[in-house]
Each structure stands twice: as C-alpha cells, then as structure tokens.
Amino acid sequence: MNKYYIYCRKSSESEDRQILSIPAQIDALKEIAKDHALHVIRSFAESKSAKYSGRPDFNELNKRIEAEEGNAVLVWHPDRLSRNPEDSAKIISLMDAGKLLEVVTPTQTFRNNPMDKFMLGFFMMNAKLENDNKGVNVKRGLKAKAEKGWLPSGAKPGYTNDKYAEKGNKTIQNDPVRFPLIKQCWDLMLTGAYTVPQILEKLNNEWSYRTTTRKSIGDKPMGRSQIYRTFTDSFYYGMFEFPVGSSIWYKGSHEPMVTREEFDRVQTILGRPGKPRPKIKEFPLTGLIRCGECGAMATAEEKWQVICPVCKLKFNSNNRSACPKCTITIEAMRKPTLLHYIYYHCTKRKDPNCTQRSIRTEELEKQVDAFLAKIGISEEFKNWAIKYLNVLNDNEVETRNASLSSLQNAYNACVSRLDNLLKFKISPQNTDGRSSPTRNSRHKKPP
Template sequence: MTTAAIYVRISSDDTGEGLGVARQEAECRATAEQLGWTVTEVYRDNDISAYSGKLRPGYERLLSDVEAGTVRGLIVWHADRLHRSPKELERFIDLAERTRLQVQTVQSGRVDLSSPDGRMRARLLGTVARYESEHKSARIRLKMAQNAKDGKPHGGHRPYGWEPGRMIIRESEAAVIREATSRILAGEPLRSIFRDLNARGLHNASGKPWTHPTFRNVLLHARHAGLREHNGQEVSVAAWPAIIPPETWRAVRRVLNDPDRVTTPGRGGRLHLLSGIAVCGVCGSPLRVGHSRSTEAYRCMASACVSRRRDRLEEYVEAVVIARLSRADAAALLAPEDDGGERERAAQAAERVRQRLDDAAASFASGVITARQLATITGQLRPELAALEAAAAPPPDRASVLGELVTAGDVAKAWEALSPDARRTVVRLLMEIKVSRGRRGPGFSTDGIEIVWR
C-alpha cells in the first residue's frame, strides 16, 4: 500500500473559514481511497496565491519532506494547485525525478513526471495555468481601475467607520474619526489620541486595541472624505457619503505626513511642554530641552542663540495660560475665528489646480504631451497645491480643546489634571511663543519672552 500526502491551496479566502481547502481535501481523500493509498499528511496553504510569488509555508514543508523521503505519493485537486510559475514547476519536476515521487490529481488523473511525455504535459499545463493567472490579473487590474474611476468600492474586509457593504456609515465609529481628526488638527499627538480611545474601550474594526500604524492608516483613508483613491492617487468622488469634509481630511493628511513632525517624547520618555512650540526669538528655530551647566534648559537647537531654564519658562507660560482661561471673557476663546472667506477661496483655488493636474495626466495618457512635459507641469503645480491646501485647512475645534478648562470652577486644578499631551495642545492652540535672551543676573527674567495670542 502506498503512503501519500495531500496538498491543498486556495488563492483567496475572503471569509477566513477555509472552506475551499476543506472541499479540496475531501475530494483528495476520496481519490486516495479509490487508489488504495493511505494519507499520512495534509499540507495546506489557505488564502495564498501561487502566482503572486509569496512564500507558501505548506508547499515548502512538502518539498522538504519529499526531499527527505518521507513523502512517496502526492495527491492534489488539480496540477495548478501546485504551481502557476514555470520556474517553480521545473524545481518540482527535478525533485520528483530524483525521488520518484508519484503525483495524482483529482481532476485529470496521474501526472507522470518520470517520462518525457509526462513532463511535457505538465509543462503545457503549467504554461496554460500561467496564462490564465496573468489574464485574470490583467482583468482584475482593469476592473479595479474602472471601479475607482466610477467611485465604486473594492471588496475586502470592513473598513473602520463603515458597515460591511462599505457604502453606509457606521455612526458610532464615524464619531471617533471626527473626534480624532479634530484633535489632530488641534495639535494633539496621534499616540495620545489612540491611547485615550483604547482606555475608553473604543477599538478598531476587528475589536482589537489601536496601534500607531493601524490608527494612522485609518485616518489617512481618502474614503472618509468621500473620495476614491487608486494606486495612491485621488481619481474621483466616491459613490458613498463623506464622514469628514475633503479639506479637513487633506489637512489631517498633511499633518500626519509632515516629515518634520515630532511624534515621540524626548529623553527618558518625558514630554516637555514647549518643545517644538516655542521658537528662538533670534533665528526662529524651534526650542528643545537640553542641559546647560547641569540644568535642564530650553535651547535653540540651530545656533544656540538662546538658553532658558526649562522649569522657570514652563511655570511662566502655564501661569499666563491659567490666568487667561480664568478671566470672565474666557468663553470668547471658544468661538471659531472669522477668516472673511479666505479658506473657502483657497479651497476653490486648490480644486482648480487639481483639475489642471488631472487635465495634464489625461493629455499625457492620450499622447498630447510627453512625460517630460507632464513632469514639468506637475513639478510647478504641486507646490502651489500644497500651499492652497494649507490655506484651506479648517481651524482647530477650539471648544473640544478648551471647553473643560473654560467651564472649570478651578482652572489651575483642571490644568493640573490634563495629560502632558493635552497641555501642549492647549498651548499650541492659544499662543505663539518667541524666546529671546533675557537680562543677565540672578533670578528668572521674563524679558525677551514674547507671547502672541492666536
């Protein structure tokens, strides 16, 4: 009696239930029974394409066992379950010849790799399978491009903020996206936001706690703005509604993609109140905390123009903030600023620039302009678009940042209760701080500290 192994594989398993490989295995076992073979091992690769070139753990383990001589017979549902690459097929043929492996398929019977005719048949089947995979891949790419152009969604797992059909907003999650967007535009770090959400039990679409990469990726999805992206480019207005306005999403994207954005605490995991917020009054560079004569100090990191004791400068700024929020007219700080329509005009101008970029891409696609001309046009328009998008960015939601402080009976106590991230967000929202050299002598001097209210 021949001892045999079964190999089963399916390229795509959207449900994650493994039903496709289970059906293959059942039919392979039936074939083994007909042949009088005893199945000793089943090798599985679920949701892995043979055409993609990705490592298939089950397949690699099978080859190792064939090489070791522990597998003498192999049953597969169809030869294309084993290979869709001529390179892989040749490797398998060489191994089968050396080990005299018997190969049987459910669909087409025996595959004799010991004879020239059998190997030719296997190669022909492999060539056909490769053609079918390439043809299918081309059809899928065309379909995905057309779906994107029409504003339709692709398939896949349920995205956060949306019901399984990907067309209807899930309001409970959409509220989280809106809140996070507002907090990011107010200057709060991503880390602080998702940690807060996790503490409140507001987890991702899989029900798991947020991590930095997954939370960032969710907020960068164009679908939340009612836009359709394809290959990283905006291609159309989506067929689904928007959770947040497009200009708000673009502002968030600009913040999260800013290479100069500081996203981690300083030395020892400490987050200093004014790092990166206060600037040097001499050269305009951001101030960071360093050591000056064994004392922590805010220093100009570009040219060492300024050095001020960290604790004294922070105490002064905190006192100014608390005093302003304790005033009778503090509620006025919650009112959104009136920009006289500047943001709307910038948004309209940005849309016109995007249309010019789309027209240039269409002209290149139709052969009207060359690749060099397209690059020139794009190079000129991209900086203009970035400036307009920055001007069109919505203002931070001041009420969400300052509301609890303004309404607190004891502002100083409410300030102390805030996290370091939240305090930095308040300072960034309320003021611009320039620090110049102070007068020499004992004690801390407020000379040279300029605070401009936003």
C-alpha cells in the first residue's frame, strides 16, 4: 500500500491569488483521500513562493521520501510542488529512483512511467514559464509607465494614486488634504529656522497629519525616517529614478511641490553643520547676529535668580528648589525677590580667546533699534511686503483648512469604529461578550 503525504502551499504573491487557502486545500485533499481510501501519514503546509528553491517543508518532504518513509504525494496541483527547475528536477529524480511512485491531484494521477513523468514535469515547468512571462510583462509595463512620467509605485506623501483610472493607466494626483501640509513643511524647511524634528512635531501635532489609510496600515502620524526621506526625495521637484540605482532618470508628469533650486537649498540646509536655527528655548535675536570681534555666532542664556527673604542670599533657581544656605524651599518663602535676566554672548567657536563679554537683552535691543532707525523702507518695498503678506495669509488659510479636514477625517474614522464596535457588542452572535470581529473572521472556515 502506498503511503501518502499531503502537501499544501500558498504564497502571498499574485501567482496564487486564485488558489484556495491552505486550510481549504487540506480539507479538499483529505476528502479525496477518504473517498479513494488513500493512506495519509502526514500533512505539510507552508506559505512560501515556489519560484525559488529552499522551502523548508518541501525539503523535509523530499528527505522523508528519500528515506522511504512515504512514497506518494497528494497535492492540489503540480504547481504547488514547484515553479522552478531545481525543485522540479528533485521530484522527477525521486520518481526515477523508484522512491516516489505517484503524485495525485483532484483531476489527475501521475504515476512512475515515462508519459506521466513528462506531463508532471510539463505542468511544473509551465508554471515556471508563466512566472517568467509575467515578470517580463510587468517590467515592460513599469518601464512604459515611467516613460509617460508616472512613478511606477505607490504615491509619495502629499500625493495620491488615481483609484478610478484603468489599471495600468493610473496617474498621480495631489492629495487635497495632505499636499498643502507637506508643502508647508518644505516652506518651513526653506526658512532655515526649523529643524526636521520641529517640523515633524508641527506636522503631526499641530496640523494633525495622518498617513493614507490602506487595507491594514495607515491613519498614523508621519514617522521621523519618512520625513527625512521626503526632504531628500527628488520626486518632489519633479524627477524620479527608475529602477532605483539604475541612474535612469525620468521627468515626472505630476505637479512638483518645490523647484529644483529649492530642493538643492534644502539639501544644503540638511548637510550644513552649525546652521543657525532656534533651539528648544527661542530667543528673538539668536541666529541673526554675530560677534563683532571674531565673527562667531551669538547665543543667549536665560537666568532666574531668587533672593531669599530669610538669609538674603541670591542664588540661581534654574536647578534648585531651596535656598542653599538656610535650606528653606522656594515654595515656602514669603515674598521672595525674583530676578530674570537674558544675556547674549559670543559662542567663541571661532576664537576661544575672544574678549567680548556678555550683554543684557535690554542693552542689545537698544543697539538693534538704533541700527534699524538708520534704515529707510521704500514705497515699492512696502507694497511688495503687503502683497507678500497676503500670499502668506492665503497659504496659512490653506494649511489650516487642510489641517481641519485631516482632523475631521480622523474624527469620522473614530466614530465609525465606535459605531461598528457597538453594533458587534449588542449582536446576538456575541454571546460571551468577549468576541471581536477580527477573532470571529479568523475562525471562519474557508470556502
């Protein structure tokens, strides 16, 4: 009597889109074994592509047949066993050696004779041919799409694929919600006054940006690595490389978010060490003034001091909660004297021996006022500035509207989830009060 192994396989690739699920394959093959009184000694099942050799369960199946523990295989279709020449040769070699006597499918049995072995090899190699042709056709289609100026992949943040277009002719359009938000990120970066983490904080928390919702991912804040990729991606000024690393560049047909010059400027900002930007504590003049002696940038420090009403000691309160002399806590002091100072001074990065001392903010502001008083503004510049302020206002309105739209979408998604949860909670199917739609669907028997 022949000893049968059941072998089932399904990969997540498009080649297996129409194939039954593994549980459905097992049920169907067990039914065949029962109807024909086949002696099944073990079942193998794996979710791997058969385009290449190296599947663990398939190799284990071959080892057991080689060791003559079993001598027949029950499988849904020959292409479940192999789609590559190496594994196909293993199956035929086992038949040539007399160790594999037959391969049984729901529609056909391949026994150890020349014609059946030829047909079995033909079906497996025909699956290989289908894969190869599919790969060639896909590459040809992707290249044709790139030549038309459309990136042959998912849309970048700020853009969306036209889901209503015919497959193969999908274009890339501006995302009405996310495009203005990502554009505003570029604008902030171009000012040179914001770091990438600061821009990311604004994008996610102030403007409520959420990624595009897909089947199992999305509707989340943008990640740190993603925003760095965005600021270094040539797609945003209208060019893309395809395939990546090929040095073949195409001009995109999508609407660029920035110009080439603006993109290059952002790359300079990202790569320039010591670029002056406001730190966690922002001071109005840092990043704008330099030391008059050595030319290094000026920085500022804030100091809070307390005069203890008990012992009259003046001490720095930045990192203290009590008087260092009499140990009374600041909270317990009655009418303590609070002093607040902001000092600007040279960073001395260019010359550690720079002799310039610190200056109080009040004195520095007087010097700035005196300098600005010498500057006159022409009528032409004033008109241009007012016009540009209107442009900035329009941009701010667009960003605010996009942010509100993003918030509304997130709110609607939450309400929808709550409604569905309530419906399931009161459903007669939820008898124990602990089931979930996800758990319920996982336990459904495949067709």
